[in-house]
Amino acid sequence: MIAELGLAALWLAAALAGLQLVCGALATRVMGHGDGATTELALVTRPVAILQGGLVAFSFAMLVWVFVITDLSVKLVVANSHAMKPLVFKIAGAWGNHEGSMLLWVTVMALAGALIAAIERRLPERTMQATLAAQGFVALGFYAFLLLSSNPFERLPLPPAEGMGLNPLLQDIGMAFHPPTLYVGYVGLSVAFSFAVGALLTRQVTPDFARAMRPWLLGAWVFLTLGITAGSYWAYYELGWGGWWFWDPVENAALMPWLAATALLHSAGVLAARDALRAWTIMLGVVAFSMSMVGTFLVRSGILTSVHAFAVDPRRGSFILALLAIYIGGALLLFALRAGTVSEGQRFAIASREGALVVNNVMLSAVLAIVLLGTLYPLLTEAFDVRVSVGPPYFNPVGAVFVVPMLLVMAVGPLLRWRRDSLGRISRELALVGALILAALVLVSILGEVELLPLLGLALATGLAVASLLPLRGRALRRVPLATWGMVAAHLGIAVALFGMASDSAFTRERLVALAPGQDAQVGPWRVTLERIDPVAGPNWTALQATLRASYNDGPPTALAPQARSFWAPAQQTSETALATRWNGQLYAAMGGEAPGATGSPRWQLRLWWKPFVIWIWLGGLMVAMGGVMALVGRVLADVKRRSVTRRAASRRADRAEVLAAGANE
């Protein structure tokens, strides 16, 4: 019954999405006829969007519920859950699979649509109607996808006695919350897309449009940032080999929308402040959501068979590809038809804030193109039976060609004024940042043999960290707007993350050892002693656990307990790593099996890494997200304040008019 309720709610929501599209489109048409022309249909659109959001949320709650109670008559539960699993992973199991994650996708999308319908009233109503129609149109496709090819509520005629369990790699608290976070970001970009389409349809690409879109975009961007950061940390500690970014297509699928959204965020800033980059901003809005859909396609179609690609079913792949073609193709067609009527706005001086932002935008777009190329190219050649791999040796140097100039401009840009500025005015700051970068370059090359890219990364991170704080110099800190603090935090976060990445590549120490209990090994500044090996058991796994004693520079010992786990539903081995975190890095210990060819007392394989400053990568990611939150709160507060001031002024004017009228009557 629960599953049927969920399915019914989903069908109703799909019907409402259709209604939202029709009402929004008709209202947009009627209201375009002239001043004050309106239709009652326009009154329907917003409530329909809100109701649709409520219904899908209900449907999703029903799916979570069948997972919580492990209803084994539901096919999806059988395939992905097990009665013995801990509750949090039963819940996470609801979206740790193809159907459930697509339901999460539309849920987030419908909730975002409901939210804009409920509270967004800053734009002309006609633009909002067009925006909601676009949102309904996109949602409709994904409802069709869910209901026609990936029904999450499908029943089994004969319920089995037990479910098959969730992939053990996904039975991790980080993995439980990583997909929802990423999806909020992915799908939040659909709002930016709908806004862009709405503005394009009604030819209202104005600074107001940019200001209205920005908080939504910031919200999506914050979640994307968090999702990528969490995903990277998950890969780092869960996969057991100390890598944190693999240029895996699935990672790229999350990175590409982030790059586009970052560019969009900055170009929306230019549009809001200077009424320029109009067509470019619209284009980026379309591209950003397109990248979300490309990412969904890559992950969901089964075109890459990896841990993320749970579905291997070409029918689904072609369905998503068709949706992709309709939405991206449609939006690009609309753009081509309307771009001529949207003038791009003014040219910029190179030494100006907007000049720097244009460089940032162009470079981010180029990096996006490189990542897209490197991700899709192997799939393309595979279609012609030529299999090639594109990995770090390609992405790192080619990406750096665009990232390095971008980082340099990023250090300078926030110091420049809008409109017209001269580098001479900020020559002292430029000299300081330049000197820091050079000093770091020289210092690191003297200290050790570091490869070019990590060397550049370390130097640029140093310069950028200081440069990102400079906009605060000489200002009364209490009066600096929150949004400016947000920018400073986000840029500093990039510097911190970059430092962590470069430091990890440059200074990591690795030891692979086979130890008998009582023996020790040295890795970097750490001395690690294997104390004993014990068997341990969890709710759905058994493991061998090594108890290690690690001391940093002969300091007080820290206990570490890495495990080699064997799950039995489904049967699979995983490596539970153990980490000792210090401010300046992490000791990373993973447990292998028994060493082969051992005579006498058994020896155990341990993989040990000393990774200086590696946690700064994720610390930086969090700072970037935090900066986004600050900017979001700052913008919304400023907007609320401005509107309440306007309202008060209006009511005062009304009062005065009343008094005057009363006076005239006497």
Next chain:
Amino acid sequence: MKALLPCMMLLILASPLAAQDGLPPAPYANRQLDDPALEAEAQELMETLRCLKCQSQSIADSDAPMAGDMRSQVRMRLAAGERPEAIRGWLTARYGDYVSYKPQIGSATWPLFAIPPALLALAGLVLWRRLGHGAGRRP
């Protein structure tokens, strides 16, 4: 991403390296070379070789037995004096270009190398048109 059970079973059924070398298959799978410089070279090379039995992992990041065999091969060949690029060549001759994360310029891969310079030129052109000559003259 990890060694999945089906992969392992496949590996047991058909693993040319392991079959060739007999058991124990891979002495240097989880053992480093004594020379740190050589080990660093090995690490750098291993990070750019794909584990064929996993998805999107290098042999330096994988638990799969085949990745262990390949690690062992890389280390032993390096220790025997082979250069890293020669080992990469040997592996690509054996397993195809797919095994190397470092694409080589060829008839199937030239766009990978032609597009970035084109992008660079395009980026330059966009910036020049947007910011270049006559910038700021129209307020």
